[in-house]
Amino acid sequence: MKIIKLLILLFISLVSSISAIYCELKSIPVGPMIGSLIAGISIPYLFPSIVDLTDNENWKSSQRKLIRAGILRKETAIRISFAYLFRIKVDGKYFLVQNSRTKKYQPVGGAYKFTEQEEAYLRDNIPVENDDRIPGNRITKRDYRLLVKNKYLRKFIRRFNKTQYRENIENLSREFMEEIFSTGILDKNLFGVLSYKYCGRHMTNVELSNVFCHYELLLADIVEVQLSDVQEDLFRNLMKTECDKYHFVTADEIKTLGVKFGTNELADNIANHTPKILSENTDELILRNKYKEMITVRL
Secondary structure (H helix, E strand, O other): OHHHHHHHHHHHHHHHHHHHHHHHHOOOOOHHHHHHHHHHHHHHHHHHHHHHOOOOOHHHHHHHHHHHOOOOOOOOEEEEEEEEEEEOEEOOEEEEEEOOOOOOEEOOEEEOEEOHHHHHHHHHHOOEEEOOOOOOOOOOOOEOEEEEEHHHHHHHHHHHHHOOOEOOOOOOHHHHHHHHHOOOOOOHHHHOOEEEEEEEEEEOOOEEOOOOOOEEEEEEEEEEEOOOHHHHHHHHHHHOOOOOOEEEEOHHHHHOOOOOOOOOOOOOOEOOOHHHHOHHHHHHOEOOOOOOOOEEEOO
16 A cells, blocks of 8 residues: 555656646646646655655554654653463363453463663663553563653664563563463473464554553564373363363453353453454464474473
8 A cells, every 4th residue: 555655646746747847848838837736746745655665564654653643752652561472272262361460361471571681781772661550570570561762662673673682482481380380270290391383473553552541562472382182181171170360261252351241241351462362363463474483492
C-alpha cells in the first residue's frame, strides 16, 4: 500500500511538472499554472511518503503517525514491556499459570531480564527509567519494563535485538523453572530437558494504554514447548487435579478471557495478553523464520 501510494504521488508530481514545463515552452495559456498548482499540491506529500517506506513494521508507522499529529514529542516517555511467553498444549488445551499479582491465569513466561553490563550500556548510551507503574523489587530488578524517550525508541529496539547481555532465545528456562518447578506444580527431576521452538514475535502499535495512562509498546516472543511423551503424561496427570496454581483451557476460553457467556460467571479470569500464544494467531507474528531449529536447555 505504501509503495502504491508513493508511485501514484510520484507519477502525479512528474506528469504535472513536465506538463507545466511543456506548456511554458509552447506558450500554452493556463497550462503552466495548472501544472505547477498540481505539482505544488502533490510534492509536499511525496517526501513524507518516501520516508514512510523506511517504516517496515507496524509499530514504526504508528509511532510516526503520532509524531506527525503532534501527540508524541522527542521527550515523551514510552513505556516498553518486552517478554517471552511459552505455548504449552496438551490434548488440545493450553496450560496457564496464575499471576501472583492479579490472580488471573496467563501463559508461563514473563519479562526479559538484562544483565549488569547491559544496564551500564543503557546508562551511558540510551537513558531509561524504571517502569513507574509497577512497584520495583528484587524480583522485577532489571526487567525489560522501562520508560524510554520517544527519540531513543528505535535505537533502543535495535540494541535489544542485537545485545548478548540479556536473556536470549538460546536459554529461556528461568521463567519456566520459576513458574512450574519453584511453585511445586511439577518436579524438575522428573521433567528432564526443556525443548522449544521459536514461533515468532508479537508487537503492538505505539498506543495509549487505558490501564497505565502511558503511550506504550509491547513485545512478546512466543515459543512452543516440544513435550516428550513422558512430559505430556506429567501434564496430563495435572489435569486430573483441581488446583488454583494452574488451569488447562481451550482456545475459545482464551478468546473470551474466561468469561462464561450465558451464565452468571462473567468475571474475566484470563489475562488479556494470553491470546498471543494461540496457534491460530501464529500468522500474525513477525520474524517467524528467524530461528528454525529446536532449542534444548538442560535444567
